[in-house]
Amino acid sequence: MAEVRIEGLTKRFPGGVQAVDDLDLDIEDGEFFSLLGPSGCGKTTLLRSIAGLETPTAGRISIGEQDVTRIPPGERDVAMVFQDYALYPHMEVVDNIAYPLKVRKHSKSDRHRRAGEAAESLSLGELLNRRPAALSGGQQQRVAVARAVAHEPSVFLFDEPLSNLDARLRLEARTFLKRLQGDLGVSTVYVTHDQSEALALSDRMAVMKDGRIRQIGAPEEVFSRPTDLFVASFIGSVPMNLLASTTTADGGLELAGQRVPVPGPYEGMLEPNRSVTFGARPEHGSLTPPDTPGAMTGLAVVAELLGTEHLVTVECGDVMVRVVTSDPPTPGEPVGVRFEEAWVLLFDTEDEQLIRREPAAAGDVRSTG
């Protein structure tokens, strides 16, 4: 078990693609840490650099007390689970699980005992003598995890390990991974492009784009207070409403041609005529009768069933606003939309950053012009 420290990591591929750009990151001992981002954001390159499968162009990586930047993968004491599981088709399950131990010259009885224990903890006990081809996708995935577990590394690295499973299995696998990691307490770096996986599994997570970390924090924090527009639009199974808006001279907001009050937390912080982006999750909105003061008014156009609730799309002028409600209006009906002020976020349209209440700290000065 160990923490992972990354300092100034840069990876430029031949041909000029800059996958990771001067990135700093500390992953604490025993933490479940997710790297989340769209494809091409550098998250997999970062993970492979920690594994030693990529050589960084610049920067330092340390695991525990040891600087591993120039150390080959086999000596880093990490285990990786790949998206395609990387099971050897010619080996039985038990030999697949025990392969890293075999390379490290453990005795055969020791290998089989540890492989058996790892398999047992992942309910693979019955399948030890099968070939991978005779296993289902979910079983293959668990064998790949068992191989990492039997290795007893200081860090687990997961590269989208659940994305080849179907939706139902993915949920199951998510639960057992979380539990397993909790039981073993091994530091884990988990790469995914699925924001719901990152939210569900992580102790902390980082959202990446273009080789840089855009936000880092606990899942609740990243979900409820995204610090910029990219994170705001990327996180959430129902996308956040992000509406162009302008502050008015009388301390309100002009939103889709209508006037709404500035949300409480932002009162007195905004000068008139500033372009801001109004961000609010559909879950934090509610429907009101049309023309309610302080609410936006529009026409309900679609209501989609989410399960217990409905996602209603309301057309206000030329923008679409989405609200989750348990009592959907009939399409075509005029309705008012209001969001809980405490949850509304305002972003500066120009630099795309969240407008913060706290007076800027020394390193956080932003001109408000």
Added chain:
Amino acid sequence: MRTTDQAGDVEGGEPVPDDAEPSDEAQDRAGGATILGRITASGFIAPAAGLIGIFLIFPALWTLYLGLTDVRLTGAAAADPQFVGLDNYTAALQDSLFWNALVVTLIFVLGSAIVGQTVLGFTLAWVLRGWRSRTRQVIEVLVILAWIMPGSVVAFLWIAFLDGRDGTLNAMLPFVTDTEWLLENPLTSIIVFNTWRGTAFAMLLFGAAINSIPPSHLETARLAGASGWQQLRDVVLPRIRGHLLTALLLLSMWTFNLFTPYLLTQGGPNFETEILPIYVFREAFNFGRLGYGAAISAIMLLINLLIALFYIHVLRERNS
């Protein structure tokens, strides 16, 4: 039924539902109805089957028949060959030059097809796998050039290369020598020649096979701390064993039947490079003993068959 390899490739494809029997798909496919009727299908196959019969099966059978006669290229026995039973075969088994040719051929196959083309081709493919595309392309083009040039052109180049007085090889060597390579080391020369010529094919084949291994398989081994040799032994070779055996089968049979060394040495000096195809040619066309040549050809056919059966047996063993 699917082979182990195919079924192992579920990664990247559709996930197999949990606890499903992996063979469901295969059973569905086998149950499909035939699109063409038996007669229509036979009609389509007939032209190809006919051509195969005329150009492959008939000559082979005709050779077997000729091997049992004393037919000659010219003279009375050319006009009226007599049936001589197994005389040609017993004569062959008593001819020391036949045994010489067989031994030379086996050394030639072992040296150039197995050690040369297969081992060298595989080594090249394995070493080049991690190289950047440009360097690799240049090397591949050069090696393939050796493979696509006509045999007669290549033979001329090698005669020039190995010549004693003006040969390129002697000029390149750091010490002064006038070694006549084709006279002093004839068998080694044709082994090197054929290795040079056929390695490209082996390299391309093995390169494709190595590329078919998902990178994550090798990376998993690297993360476990496996050395290059361990990766090769534990991950690569078991996975491409089928490719390896098929390539060995093809390369050994092609080399066994190769006539091109004749262009370099004509089988000499003193029969040192007289491989079986050259022996057959000399007996049948230089000495005009067509019947005897046909008998030796039949023996070669038999040896080819044995080689093929051996590899097929090894391949089968793997799948069971």
